[in-house]
Amino acid sequence: MKKFFLLLICITFPFSLFAQERKLLPLSEGKYFSVYGDNLNAILVLEKINSPSLVSVDSIFTKTDNLYDVLAETLDNLYSEVSDILDIHMYSFHSKIHIVRDKFQLNSILNRRYKMDFTKEALYLHEENTIYVSLEDLTLGMLGHEIGHAIVSRYFVVPPPVKVQEVLCGYVEYNLRKKTKEIPH
Numbered sequence: 001m002k003k004f005f006l007l008l009i010c011i012t013f014p015f016s017l018f019a020q021e022r023k024l025l026p027l028s029e030g031k032y033f034s035v036y037g038d039n040l041n042a043i044l045v046l047e048k049i050n051s052p053s054l055v056s057v058d059s060i061f062t063k064t065d066n067l068y069d070v071l072a073e074t075l076d077n078l079y080s081e082v083s084d085i086l087d088i089h090m091y092s093f094h095s096k097i098h099i100v101r102d103k104f105q106l107n108s109i110l111n112r113r114y115k116m117d118f119t120k121e122a123l124y125l126h127e128e129n130t131i132y133v134s135l136e137d138l139t140l141g142m143l144g145h146e147i148g149h150a151i152v153s154r155y156f157v158v159p160p161p162v163k164v165q166e167v168l169c170g171y172v173e174y175n176l177r178k179k180t181k182e183i184p185h
């Protein structure tokens with residue numbers, strides 16, 4: 001019986017280690033972002049932020065074995081676009097994007113960690129260098145807005161006042177929405 005118990009520990013221990021490690025591993029790793037999410041379907045994310053200037057149809061067809069690579073490439077392109085809109089080009093930048101199911105899951109994560117009652121769909125958390133977004137509400141403009149926050153808060157030694165940051169990120173969102181025809185020209 002003792003032998004059996006020991007064997008069971010030996011079998012389960014590596015699995016539990018693996019489970020913990022898997023939680024910490026990014027699903028997709030690009031030049032500018034590591035992407036995290038539970039059971040995240042790359043296609044669903046790509047559909048929501050699809051824009052011809054960010055992802056080429058060719059790359060989807062040539063990399064069908066790993067859509068997470070296409071996602072990484074798309075997010076890197078989005079980062080470059082947001083940098084161009086703001087005209088802020090950083091020497092080195094790397095941030096995390098955590099995609100959650102919906103805003104209720106986002107609220108429960110922030111509530112558990114920071115006792116924060118957060119009812120919106122997305123935010124950039126400077127302390128964690130992480131953008132949190134709800135997949136259900138995800139749009140290109142919204143993600144670009146949060147990438148704008150990540151860039152602005154890492155670029156300035158003294159971060160600009162909140163209102164100034166919102167104006168800058170609103171400008172990014174407006175430009176992206178105009179581009180994807182969410183706003184007429």
Ligand SMILES: [Zn+2]
Pocket residue numbers: 145149165166169
């Ligand atoms: Zn904002």
